[in-house]
Amino acid sequence: MSSNIQIERICSFCSSSFIAKTTTTKYCSLRCSSKAYKKRIKEEKIANSNLQTIQIKNQPLTELKFKEFLTVKQLSLLLGFSIRTVYRLINAKKINSYNFSKRKTLIRRSDIDALFEKTQIGFEIVIRPVEKRK
Secondary structure, three states: OOOOOOOOEEEOOOOEEEEEEEOOOOOOOOHHHHHHHHHHHHHHHHHHHHHHHHHHHHHHHHHOOOOOOEEHHHHHHHOOOOOOOOHHHHOOOOOEEEEEEEOOEEEHHHHHHHHHOOOOOOOOOOOOOOOOOO
């Protein structure tokens, strides 16, 4: 079946104008069609790779949610704090911890959950006056 229509279109890949013989034509040539296909496949591969990377990064967090005892590093990852901040909270007795050796400090998950269930956390806020410079 041949078509006698001629429609002026703009190529979706190279943006040049061309005469199309069907209403569904998107590209001016086989070359533009092939390049657009390769570009689309490449973008899909990149999107899939990024999705896999995000899943791999989030995997430790999902595993940590079900652990009963956490190390300081795991707790800092779970809460989004620095390791030093977690140690400060332990030294200030805000978080209960258990030292099994010099290098092994564990925190019970139920203690962390109880910390967030409190209506008021005992952190102090210090407001200092701002000095004016001349």
